[in-house]
Amino acid sequence: MSGTLATRGLSFKEPLIFEASTPGRTAHSLPRSCNDAAGTVTLPDGLLRASAPRWPEVSELEAVRHFVRLSQQNYGIDVGFFPLGSCTMKYNPKVNEEVARFPGFAALHPLAPTGWVQGALKLYWELERYLMEIAGFSAVTLQPAAGAHGEFTGLRLIKEHLTHTEGTPRKKVLVPDTAHGTNPATCAMNGYKTVAIKSSDHGVVLPEDVARAMDEDVAAIMVTNPNTLGLFESHIAEIAAIVHAKGGYVYGDGANMNALLGRARPGDMGVDVMHLNLHKTFSTPHGGGGPGSGPVLVNDALAPYLPVPRVVRGDDGRFSLTSDRPLSIGRVKAFFGNFGMHVRAYTYIRELGREGLKEASDMAVLNANYLRVRLAERYHVVHDRACMHEVVLTDKYQRRDTPVGTRDIAKALIDEGFHPPTMFFPICVHNAIMIEPTETESRDELDRFVAAMERIDDQARLDPEPILNAPRLPIVGRLDETRAVRQPILRWQPDGE
Ligand SMILES: Cc1ncc(COP(=O)(O)O)c(C=O)c1O
Incomplete structure (x- = not known):
């Protein structure tokens, strides 16, 4: 160990x-x-310190x-298995880093004249087209810096469009109870009231529940597909039709697109606007809260509202920028977004190609199902049927027979050399343990993880003390997480300063 x-x-x-x-x-x-x-x-004198x-x-x-x-x-994906559900901590291929460091990309000045940066604009324009093709939409902005920022932007587009066409943005947005916390936050930031839709016993949203909540005050529904239980929202097309019939829009939270690449396109399922997380699906780093990227894809109706400037290609094949979009919501980020992330995502897409992307999703889904089946022998699986890219377990069996619970299992995994899965999310599942293996882990590594989970279960039943006191190997043990959030100390300071 x-x-x-x-x-x-x-x-x-x-x-x-x-x-x-x-x-x-x-x-x-x-x-x-x-x-x-x-x-x-x-x-x-004025610049000199006294001491x-x-x-x-x-x-x-x-x-x-x-x-x-x-x-x-520190622990990272380059150190070991990182099964953090909902976060798609996939491997960041080193070739992405190499390309992003090409001086022609890394040393660009964002204010350089467009005539000097044709290559960069071409990459930007082509990445837009790849993402549109992959997800099934007709326009996109690469400006937003994260998934949450993409959500804010996407809902803002709907708000502008409704205001423009109906004279009112409407009042409410429907959000399933499996949603990521950023979804209701996005609604609030855009001035909408969130109406929660309870998922069915099968873990998905039912059309009849949407129909009951849908009226002409509802601007949109925000649907994550696959949802955070790792399940495909199989009624999405019917739900979209219900929402559209009352003049509402379907916001697709595309954070879990890693399960669908090359297999299904949200734009074909009635989704009107959707963000992608390049730092999840397209293998750009999550890096210490560092730059992310959350492109927003839209259909024709919402395209006029996209942020400016837009990259356009002239008949002569040369690229330029235009801000001549009278309905645009304006900028949502300085310059063009986190361009280094665009270079990495572009490299990833070009490296894998159409078939490679499809295989990545196939493997992500296969790996999650492998873990689901193997772990079901010891752990309670919330929805024990084929899942997509992630699987949600709970501590139900351990709690029934031992004093050990979700937090203890997560902490014990640290001593086993693994990053813990996501805990206590989605919040509609009591004591959730959410595992997302991603596509790049080998079967050997998955087996090592299963063996560790089995050892933890054995230990919990035999003598739970070590699990209840885990982790003991890292330099810090159990942290006061609430205090860390409420009173963060982010840098060392000498006493008295
Ligand atoms: C389903 C879902 N929606 C939204 C987000 C927010 O994305 P970001 O962390 O890039 O802001 C995440 C993040 O993991 C997510 O899993």
């Missing part, structure tokens, strides 16, 4: 170098460029070790 963790670099317990500061020790030898030949400081900053005083070697050690204490 510990061997696995040690090789995954999680078991360092050395003191952090910030606490090991030694007066007078230094890691730099910068030229004294602010001093004149006589050694007198030449900076203006030296209380930074940790360490040697170069200590500073290097500090940061390298920190990097080794």
